[in-house]
Amino acid sequence: MPGDTDNRRQSPDEQAGKGGKNSADSSGQEASYYDVPMLKPPVWQWEIATYFFLGGLASGAYILGRLAERFGGEDYREITRAGTAIAAVAAIPCSPLLIKDLGDPKRFHHMLRVFKPKSPMNLGSWVLTACSALIGLATVREVLDSKQEDLPTEAVRVADGAINISDIVGLPLMLLLGSYTGILLSATATPVWSRNRWLGPLFISSAMSTGAAAISLALEATSEAKSPAKDALQKVETTARVVEGAMLSGYLVSCGELNEPLTKGKFAPHLWGGTVGGGFMLPELLERLPVGGKVRRWIKIIADMSTLLGGLALRWSILFAGHDSANDPEAARQASRPK
Amino acid sequence: MILQQLPVLNELSNAFPPRQTPVPSPGSDTQPLMGFFTDTSVCIGCKACEVACKQWNQLPSDGFNFTGHSYDNTRMLSETTWRHVAFKEKIGGEKSRWLMMSDVCKHCEDAPCQQSCPTGSIIYNEFGDVYVQPDICNGCGYCISACPFGVLGRSPEDGRAHKCTLCYDRQTDGMQPACAKSCPTASIQFGPVEELREKAKQRVETLHAQGNTQAYLYGADSLDGYGRLNSFFLLEDHPNEYNLPEAPPQPLHGQETRYALSLLTGLVLMLLSALFFSKGDNYAR
Numbered sequence: 001m002p003g004d005t006d007n008r009r010q011s012p013d014e015q016a017g018k019g020g021k022n023s024a025d026s027s028g029q030e031a032s033y034y035d036v037p038m039l040k041p042p043v044w045q046w047e048i049a050t051y052f053f054l055g056g057l058a059s060g061a062y063i064l065g066r067l068a069e070r071f072g073g074e075d076y077r078e079i080t081r082a083g084t085a086i087a088a089v090a091a092i093p094c095s096p097l098l099i100k101d102l103g104d105p106k107r108f109h110h111m112l113r114v115f116k117p118k119s120p121m122n123l124g125s126w127v128l129t130a131c132s133a134l135i136g137l138a139t140v141r142e143v144l145d146s147k148q149e150d151l152p153t154e155a156v157r158v159a160d161g162a163i164n165i166s167d168i169v170g171l172p173l174m175l176l177l178g179s180y181t182g183i184l185l186s187a188t189a190t191p192v193w194s195r196n197r198w199l200g201p202l203f204i205s206s207a208m209s210t211g212a213a214a215i216s217l218a219l220e221a222t223s224e225a226k227s228p229a230k231d232a233l234q235k236v237e238t239t240a241r242v243v244e245g246a247m248l249s250g251y252l253v254s255c256g257e258l259n260e261p262l263t264k265g266k267f268a269p270h271l272w273g274g275t276v277g278g279g280f281m282l283p284e285l286l287e288r289l290p291v292g293g294k295v296r297r298w299i300k301i302i303a304d305m306s307t308l309l310g311g312l313a314l315r316w317s318i319l320f321a322g323h324d325s326a327n328d329p330e331a332a333r334q335a336s337r338p339k
Numbered sequence: 340m341i342l343q344q345l346p347v348l349n350e351l352s353n354a355f356p357p358r359q360t361p362v363p364s365p366g367s368d369t370q371p372l373m374g375f376f377t378d379t380s381v382c383i384g385c386k387a388c389e390v391a392c393k394q395w396n397q398l399p400s401d402g403f404n405f406t407g408h409s410y411d412n413t414r415m416l417s418e419t420t421w422r423h424v425a426f427k428e429k430i431g432g433e434k435s436r437w438l439m440m441s442d443v444c445k446h447c448e449d450a451p452c453q454q455s456c457p458t459g460s461i462i463y464n465e466f467g468d469v470y471v472q473p474d475i476c477n478g479c480g481y482c483i484s485a486c487p488f489g490v491l492g493r494s495p496e497d498g499r500a501h502k503c504t505l506c507y508d509r510q511t512d513g514m515q516p517a518c519a520k521s522c523p524t525a526s527i528q529f530g531p532v533e534e535l536r537e538k539a540k541q542r543v544e545t546l547h548a549q550g551n552t553q554a555y556l557y558g559a560d561s562l563d564g565y566g567r568l569n570s571f572f573l574l575e576d577h578p579n580e581y582n583l584p585e586a587p588p589q590p591l592h593g594q595e596t597r598y599a600l601s602l603l604t605g606l607v608l609m610l611l612s613a614l615f616f617s618k619g620d621n622y623a624r
Contacts, residue, residue: 033427033582034408036415039489043480063605064612072616079616103478103498107458110477114459118591121481122457171609172602179601186597187455187590188484194590200601208608235615240608247604326484329582336487336584338563 031333038332039189041323047101051094052181052315053210055128056203057308058090059178060211062135064236066167068229075228082218083211084138090214091135094128120184123176131177134170138163178207181315185322191258191335192318192325198251199318205247209240210311213283217304220297234287237307245280248314258331261324262317270317279310371531372467373510374569375519376539377441379581380546380554382526384410384426384439388518392422395506395517399496415582416442418492421503422518425581440572440581441518441527444469444490444503445558449566452482452491452502454591460500467532467569468505476500487565487587505570532569539573551575557583565589 065083068076099108111125141159148156182199193199216233252259262271283303291299325331392398398419406412411426427438447453450469453461460475461482471482471491478498483491491502506516514520519529528535536559546554553575558568563586578585 031577031579033425033580034406034411036582037489038582038584040417040483040486040492042484043478043493044484063609067609067613068616071613076616101479103480103493103500104476105498107475107477110458110460110475111479113475116457116459118594119455119457119481120594121455121479125457175602175605175609176598179598179605183594183597183601184481187451187594188481189451189487189489189588189590190484194588195593197593197597197600200597201604204601204605205608208605208612212612232615236612239611239615243604243608322484332489332584333579336587338586 032329035329037327038329038336039191039326041326042188042190042319043103044101044319046316047097049316049319050312051097051101052203052319053312054090054094054097055181056178056207056311056315057210057214058087058094058135059131059174059204060207060209060240061090061214062087062131062138062211063171063174063178063208064211064215064233065138066163066171068232070167072229072232076232078219078227079215079229079233081142082215082222084135084142086211086214086218087135088139091132095132098128120180120187124180124184127173127176127180130173131170134166134173137166175204179204185318188322189332189335190322190326191328191331192255192261192321194335196251196254198247198254202244202247202251202314205240205244206311206314209237209244209279210308212237212240213304213307213311217301217308220300220304224294224297238284238287241280241284241307245276248275258325258335261328261331262321265321265324267317267320267324270313270320274313275310275317277310278306278313283307283310370465371533372569373505373530374446374468374532374535374571375443375505375516376528376530376535376571376573377443378526378528378539378542378573379438379440380526380542380551380573380575381524382424382439382441383524384424384437385523386413386424387521387523388422388441388527389413389420389424391517391521392503393420395509396421396504416444416488416490416492416502418494418501421501427576427580429576429580438576438580440574441522442581442583443518443570444505445488445571446503446505446569447566448569449589451485451487451589451591455481455485457481464507466505466507466510468507468510469502470504470507471500471502473499473501485590487584487590536571539571542573546573562586 061083065080068079099105102108111122112129115126116122141163144151144156144159179200182203185193186196186199188194212233216230216237219230252263283306286299286303289299401413401419404412406414409426409428411424413420413423416423421443423442425440425442429436429438446469453463453469457479458475458477460472462470462472464470476499478493478500480493482500483493491500493500509516515529519527539556539559543554543556554573556571557574557578558571561567565587574581
C-alpha cells in the first residue's frame with residue numbers, strides 16, 4: 001500500500017508537538033513541525049547488514065591469507081588456504097543479498113551501467129565485482145595447488161604467478177571492499193552516520209578482526225596441534241580488535257548526542273552485548289584463561305565464533321540505528337544546525 | 340510482442356504509468372535554468388498545488404489519514420506526494436498565527452541524490468532540474484538516504500525512487516508546471532532561476548518596507564556551505580517550523596578524507612599483520 005512506510009506511522013509525540021531544545025522561534029517556543037520526521041529512513045534491511053558483514057569478512061580473510069603467504073612462508077600456507085576458502089564462501093552470497101535488497105532486482109546490472117566513483121555505491125559495485133573475480137582466481141589457484149601431482153607444473157606456476165601479480169591491485173581493492181560500506185553510510189543525511197570519518201576505519205578494522213577470527217576458527221576446527229600460524233593469528237586478532245575498539249569509541253564520541261539510537265535505543269543490546277561484550281571482551285578474556293589441552297581448543301573455537309557474531313552485531317546495530325536516527329526529527333534538526 | 344499482452348505484465352508496468360523521457364533539445368546552451376520560487380507570505384494553504392500535482396502526474400492516493408495536529412493531513416513529501424502544503428498553527432506568543440508553505444523538491448545545484456545515484460538514473464536535465472529517469476532507476480534507495488530534505492521515497496508498487504520532476508514533460512512542451520499553474524495567489528512562481536532570485540529579493544524588500552521584517556529567503560543563496568536551491572523559498576519563521584533543515588549537510592562532500600583515513604587504517608593493520616607473520620617462531624620445523 002502506498003504510504004504505509006515506517007515514517008508514516010505517527011509517533012505519540014507528534015500530536016503533542018514536542019519541540020526541539022535549542023532553536024527557539026520568534027514566539028519563544030521551540031521551532032519544530034509537530035515532530036513529523038524531516039528525513040526518510042533508509043530502505044536497507046537485514047540483507048544489507050549481512051552483506052556489510054560478509055563483504056568485510058571476505059576482505060579481511062583474503063588480505064590475511066595473501067599477507068601470510070608473502071611474509072610468512074611455508075609455515076603459514078595453511079592461513080592462505082583457509083583465508084581463500086573463507087573469502088570464497090563469504091563472497092558467494094554477497095551479490096544475491098544486494099540484488100534482493102533492490103526495489104527492482106531485475107535491473108541489478110544498472111549498477112555497472114556507469115563508472116561513477118563519486119557515488120560510494122557505484123564504486124562499491126565495481127570493487128565487489130573485481131574482488132569477486134580475484135577471490136575466484138585465488139580459489140582456482142588453491143585447487144590447482146592441492147592437485148599439483150596430477151597437473152603439469154606450468155599450470156600451477158601460471159596460477160601462482162597470476163595471484164602474486166594481482167596483489168598490487170588486489171590488496172588495495174580488498175581494503176576498499178572492507179571499508180567502502182562505512183563510507184557509503186557516512187555519505188547520507190542520516191544523522192547518526194552523516195559525514196562521520198570513523199565509520200570507514202571502524203568497518204575495515206572489523207573486517208580484519210573477523211577475517212582473522214574466521215581463519216583461526218577454521219584452523220582450530222581442522223587441526224589440534226599448536227602451530228606458528230595459530231600464534232601469529234592470535235596477535236593479528238588482538239591488534240585488529242584493539243584498533244576496532246578505538247575506532248568504535250571514536251565513532252560514538254564523535255556522534256555526541258546523536259549516538260543515542262545506537263547506545264540507548266532498541267539496538268543498544270546488539271552493540272553493548274554483541275559487539276563490545278561478545279566481539280571484544282569475551283574473546284580476549286577466554287584467550288587469556290590459564291587452561292590447556294582439549295579445553296583450550298574448544299575455548300578458542302568459542303572465542304572465534306563470538307568475535308564473528310560481534311562483527312555481525314556491529315553492522316546490524318549501526319544499520320538499524322540509522323533507521324531510528326532518520327525518523328527522529330530532533331536528531332535531524334540537531335545535525336543540520338549551522339556549525 | 341506476446342509478452343506485452345500478458346495482463347500481469349501490463350499491470351506491473353502500469354503501476355506507475357510510463358512517462359516518455361523527453362529528449363533534450365539541441366542548442367540547449369541558451370536554455371536558462373528553470374526553477375521555483377515559493378513565496379510563503381501569500382500561501383493560503385488551499386492545497387490546489389497538491390491536487391494539481393497528483394492529477395497531472397497521475398500519482399496514487401495516500402489514503403485518508405488524519406493527523407489531528409493541523410489542517411495538514413499529508414505530513415510530508417514522498418514518492419507519491421511531490422507537493423506538500425505544510426500547515427503550522429502557532430498559538431501563543433505575541434500573536435497566534437498560521438504558517439503555510441507549499442514544500443517541493445529543492446532541485447539543489449549541488450544535489451546529493453544526483454551524486455549518490457549509482458546507476459546514473461538521477462541527472463540534471465536541460466532545464467537544470469534534478470530528474471530521476473524512471474527507466475534507469477533500480478530502486479537501490481541511496482538517494483532516499485542522501486537527501487537532507489527527506490524528499491525522495493521508494494514506491495512499494497514499482498520499487499523505484501520517485502520525486503518532483505519539475506513537470507519535465509510540461510516544460511518540454513513550453514508549459515509551466517502544474518502546481519505553479521494552479522496556484523491562485525502566485526505563491527508558487529516558475530521561471531528562469533536568475534530572474535526569480537531578483538524577483539524574490541525585491542519581494543523581501545517590499546515586505547520589510549511593509550513592516551514584515553521576519554521575511555527572508557531560504558536557499559536563494561548558499562545555505563551555510565550547502566549550494567543554492569533552484570527551488571527556493573521565502574519564509575517568515577525559523578526553517579525548522581516548516582520542517583526544513585537550517586543548514587542542510589552535504590553528505591558527499593569530504594569523501595576523499597574518509598577514504599584516505601580508511602585506507603590508512605587498513606594499511607597499518609596490514610603492516611602489523613605482515614610483521615606478525617614474518618617474525619613468528621618457526622618452532623614447527
